[in-house]
Amino acid sequence: MRAIPLLFLTTAVLPAQMAVRATHLHLMTGDLKPIVNGVVLCGADGKIVQAGLASEVVIPEGWPVHEAAVVTPGLVDARSTAGMSGILNWDSRDQEQFEHSAPMQPELRAVDAFNGRDPLVQWLREFGVTTIHTGHAPGELISGQTMVLKTNVESVTKKEDVLNGFAGVAATLGSGSLKGEGKSPGTRGKSVAMLRADLIKAKAYVEKVAKAEADKQPDRDLHLEAMGAVLRREVPLIVTADRHHDIAAALRLSVEFGFRLVIDSGADAWMMAEEIKKAGVPVILHPTMARAAGDKENLTFGAAAKLQEAGIPFALQSGYEAYVPKTRVVLFEAGMAAAHGLAPEQALAACTIRAAELLGLKERIGSLEVGKDADLALYDGDPLETTSHCIKVIIDGKVVSEVKR
């Protein structure tokens, strides 16, 4: 165990250092079971210094101690649009999640549109969500890019403000991206044909860039660069697909082009578990309480339990709503997944460590381990119970919320 050289310094010098004590401490490590009477020490650098049984972790004198019945890692929302889609639902004012001028615009960056001061971001933060994977919403064939950042970031001004400024390219297969009035794509067949043509074009561009001398590089093309990142497997193509045949189409595309696929929403994923498992593709599952309508008409509340049973890596998300609620809270979705067959610790994992793993950020967030970011959520009871409250939230070792939610 690492020594604690900060022991002799005062809190006035290093305000971020603190201890968090919990009756039930969910470290989200190993077998995921909580420890009884645990302590987490958060260092002045915003990282976890020590985490374990209260009987084994000595709280340095003078460190402020925050106590709660239950403590979990700060929650990780594996797919959100908060900060892009704002609370007012007011087009051209706070709805940046869609750009309808063309069906495929992977060049649209999330960092350029995110508003961390939107009340929805604050709302999530107060419920213990400390990290969100947000960006352009499902609803266009390729709607744009996504990113991952903490919920205490009000404006993205520097590289450190994000955990990953380019986390993926968001695509949508199925009725969500289909258009009427003779516009394309108007059918599923056309959707996939357009995606394939775009990927083929990007592939040629990538090859040209790789082969050409420095002075003979093709003109820069933001669209093809973004798709190139997908083809080079630097970022995944996050394909929102609910119907089983849309999921099948996404799997088919990933085989043809060799990109990293993440299935998003996946209402029918439980019907395709074998194929998804075989392809080694992770799923960012729709909210448990998503509406069973349209492409999601066959969703089941037991989906998370079924994916768990099938051994498919998955995480839970708040998703995107055109109307209300303008954001869901992953904790609530985890609670309902637990009520429908998923073990409670697995439900918590689906919005902490599993989400962090899926987003490629398990070294920094998602569990309470030495060296990781000191992101914690404190509750007055079982966090999965609707009637419990999140009472305090800590991000990078700083208390960011003390509202009882």
Added chain:
Amino acid sequence: MKPIVFLVPAAVLAVAVLRAAVGETTESGGMPVGDGKPVVRVFDGARLHPVASAPVDDGVLVVEDGKIKAAGARGTVVIPEGAEVIDCRGKVIIPGLVCTHSHIGGPSGGDMSGPIQPEARVLDSIDVRATSLPRARAGGLTTVNVMPGSGHLVSGQTVYLKLREGRTIEELALRNGDGSVAGGLKMANGTNSIRSAPFPGTRGKSAALVRQSFLKARDYQKKVAAAGGDAAKLPDRDLGMETMVEVLEGKRVVHHHTHRADDILSVLRLREEFGFKVVLHHVSEAWKVADEIAAAGAGCSIILLDSPGGKLEARDFDLRNGAELEKRGVVTAVHTDDPVTDSRWLLRSAALAVRGGMSREKALESVTLAGARLLGLEGRTGSLEAGKDADFAVLTGDPLSVYSRVEETWVEGKKVFDLEKPEDRLMAEGGRGAGDTEISTTCCFSK
């Protein structure tokens, strides 16, 4: 409000009883009832939440002929000889849930030809075979106020349903004492009903149009009265005016969609002027004007959502609404607005109200007896009391716990949902065939 009685024709009733009897031997192995005697069932050993009184552990619920014969702690209730005893130890029984604001069955009211259409009845539009009905039964719901959307100032007549298993809306609809279908009138203010002409463009215009409509109804009412029953002197029948007169005469409750504090006060102002009975619906900013609501004696049917917003006037929605109204003694129901919240989450919505500070007792009441009161049905449903309809749900545990499941739902003594049946479990949990092919378009939902 006139009393509401069950007036389904006797023949239909007889068939229903016969069906229950036939189903009986296969469903729960109870006594055959070929001798024509009513079935008496005893739900034995559950924790009972009568709602009208304190919960009792080891309770006994006696159901006879579709009614609650008795409900109480063991020893205080007579168990009739020969009754079918159903072991409910370890279970929790609550009154059947009442949802005061729902759109199950895909109801529609007025069209886009104008903002005031009291003549439109949702009765004529509901698909009782839609999966949203069995889903609601799976959520423990037994009574539902099905409403048209909120895109009009007056969007039409609502209908109060019992979620009996039936093939036609008539079999589900509750009736008034005179045999007419029970229901209210849906109204709305704020931005939902503000549209391009002929709809109002402002709140001022919205209120003016509604006032004019009520004044016209008063004139109509006077003409009818002046005719003194003389057919020759009666004004031409006007379906819309007839409905508005029912509202003026207190025979039909106004269910008023309203969010912002000033819009809530506008409803109370109209009510003051015209004296109608009103239930305030959604009431996102109730916490800002809770004193005024309490002073006016208006009931509230509130929604609990996972986050505020969706439109400017719902920005300040707060989970504290239930608690703030409770503090002031306002009769408060919690509703689903299905499909905004799926009916299967109604108990969860009550739990969200608790999260916002409402007491557990009032939260359970908010989805049972309070709802019945707001619909004028408290005489027959909403609590486990002798003489009331045997509408109840059997749960696996604490009604407000996320881990509890609805195992059975009973309407008027008949089991309408059983988690053990595969087809019912499908409706409870989802899966192929449980959802809606189309996304609902109730006013603003598909925006």
